[in-house]
Amino acid sequence: MKLMPCPVNGLRPVSEFFYWGEVRPMPDPDRCDDAAWADYVFNRNGAPGIKKEWWYHTPSGTWFIAERDTIRDEVLRTWLHASPEAEQQ
Amino acid sequence: MRASALHDLHLARVPDGAGWIAAAGMPMPAAFPNEGDPATLALADASHWQRAGVKGPGAAAFLEALGLPVPAQPNRWTPLPRGGLIARLGLTEFFIEDAGAIARLIANAPATIGVYPVPRADTALVLTGRDANEVLLQTCNINFKALERMAGQLALTSMAGVGVLIIPQHAKSGADDIPLYRIWCDPSYGPYLYRTLLGIVEELGGGPVGMTGLDHLAPSPSDNIQPTGNP
Numbered sequence: 001m002k003l004m005p006c007p008v009n010g011l012r013p014v015s016e017f018f019y020w021g022e023v024r025p026m027p028d029p030d031r032c033d034d035a036a037w038a039d040y041v042f043n044r045n046g047a048p049g050i051k052k053e054w055w056y057h058t059p060s061g062t063w064f065i066a067e068r069d070t071i072r073d074e075v076l077r078t079w080l081h082a083s084p085e086a087e088q089q
Numbered sequence: 090m091r092a093s094a095l096h097d098l099h100l101a102r103v104p105d106g107a108g109w110i111a112a113a114g115m116p117m118p119a120a121f122p123n124e125g126d127p128a129t130l131a132l133a134d135a136s137h138w139q140r141a142g143v144k145g146p147g148a149a150a151f152l153e154a155l156g157l158p159v160p161a162q163p164n165r166w167t168p169l170p171r172g173g174l175i176a177r178l179g180l181t182e183f184f185i186e187d188a189g190a191i192a193r194l195i196a197n198a199p200a201t202i203g204v205y206p207v208p209r210a211d212t213a214l215v216l217t218g219r220d221a222n223e224v225l226l227q228t229c230n231i232n233f234k235a236l237e238r239m240a241g242q243l244a245l246t247s248m249a250g251v252g253v254l255i256i257p258q259h260a261k262s263g264a265d266d267i268p269l270y271r272i273w274c275d276p277s278y279g280p281y282l283y284r285t286l287l288g289i290v291e292e293l294g295g296g297p298v299g300m301t302g303l304d305h306l307a308p309s310p311s312d313n314i315q316p317t318g319n320p
Contacts, residue, residue: 001230008164008179012246013230013247016246016247060245061179062179
């Protein structure tokens with residue numbers, strides 16, 4: 001059984017979670033050029049590596065960010081979006 | 090009149106009028122044929138108790154202003170002085186179960202910024218008996234034995250594929266202390282979860298318990314609920 005550490009609920013089976021894609025900062029649509037905006041809207045980075053991703057713990061309704069090594073499928077750490085750890089990112 | 094989401098399932102086992110009682114305004118069977126022995130393994134419907142929810146950044150301060158003992162950390166619960174309980178489900182979300190007074194208090198409170206009342210109509214179950222952990226082992230993925238050792242803990246997890254809130258408590262059966270688990274889920278999943286749990290309970294030699302048996306196990310919120318420890 002794969003386990004995922006939820007920052008609120010602790011270590012839980014990954015079946016209790018939902019993956020919501022990579023954390024991608026949105027460029028300001030009023031300031032960026034069309035190419036940068038189109039890149040943000042349409043393109044996704046499929047290259048493996050250490051990525052920040054949105055995850056959701058379904059039974060408790062907790063959204064959080066996980067840093068995951070997608071080559072080894074290993075979760076390095078997780079934190080809440082609005083937590084002090086998030087400030088350090 | 091309020092009705093349990095499991096009303097039709099109860100009706101299939103106990104014919105209408107034959108031993109049904111009004112429990113807190115909700116028709117419930119007083120007893121089932123072939124009832125389970127609560128000391129060994131039994132499952133009861135406790136949906137007749139009243140529930141309320143509050144969420145939002147101002148929820149904790151709002152509940153404290155109402156004079157409620159608000160748990161300081163998420164995933165903790167504490168009994169209410171006049172029976173019932175209050176649980177902190179997340180950083181800013183709370184669940185309350187009592188005889189109905191607090192739900193009315195929240196409904197009648199003036200609108201406050203950052204406080205959102207959440208109407209709750211959960212299906213509430215009580216799973217009890219020495220073999221209760223066997224049922225949890227078959228339906229959940231977390232270690233409830235470890236959870237029970239930490240007083241005042243609750244778990245939001247998946248049970249047979251359904252998101253549930255589970256609180257471990259204890260009940261008295263004669264001189265013995267037996268494990269008792271309070272389980273809440275969305276009422277639309279209630280019949281599925283009840284059927285699934287009851288199937289396992291009956292396979293393990295247990296059975297359903299009606300209102301009379303439930304009152305002995307977990308007194309209704311106007312009385313005292315015995316917590317696992319001192320949260």
